[in-house]
Structure formats: C-alpha cells, structure tokens
Amino acid sequence: MKKFEKQEPKTYKVKGYELRCPICDNKYFRTREALLNTKMASFFNFDWANRAATCYVCSKCTHILWFFGE
Numbered sequence: 001m002k003k004f005e006k007q008e009p010k011t012y013k014v015k016g017y018e019l020r021c022p023i024c025d026n027k028y029f030r031t032r033e034a035l036l037n038t039k040m041a042s043f044f045n046f047d048w049a050n051r052a053a054t055c056y057v058c059s060k061c062t063h064i065l066w067f068f069g070e
C-alpha cells in the first residue's frame with residue numbers, strides 16, 4: 001500500500017460530477033478511507049449508512065471533502 005503523501009493526485013468523479021475543491025478550485029485530490037466511529041455516526045444520524053467514508057484531500061490547499069457510503 002502506497003503512503004498517502006506519496007499518492008499521485010488525480011481527478012475524481014462522484015455520482016457523475018467532477019470533483020472540484022470549493023476553496024481553491026483545484027481538481028486534483030488524494031483519497032483516503034475513513035471509518036466513522038458509532039458515536040459520530042449516531043450524532044450525524046448516519047446509523048443507516050455504511051460507516052465507511054471516503055475522503056478526498058485537495059492536493060493544493062488540503063481542504064477535505066467527505067462522502068459517506070460507497
């Protein structure tokens with residue numbers, strides 16, 4: 001498994017939409033899988049959802065976009 005920092009930033013699509021950073025308008029991201037703990041999932045009322053989230057980290061400004069499920 002490649003180290004996160006060594007990952008080559010790529011463009012991604014979510015539900016058919018091109019991913020774009022809302023802060024710096026960059027289109028290149030690195031991905032990371034995150035597991036939500038039950039407490040946090042309950043807090044956000046995501047008990048019904050898959051507790052794994054995918055994070056896309058902007059390669060430019062490091063803003064993180066989170067997506068639940070999939």
Ligand SMILES: [Zn+2]
Nearest residue numbers: 021024058061
């Ligand atoms: Zn950005």
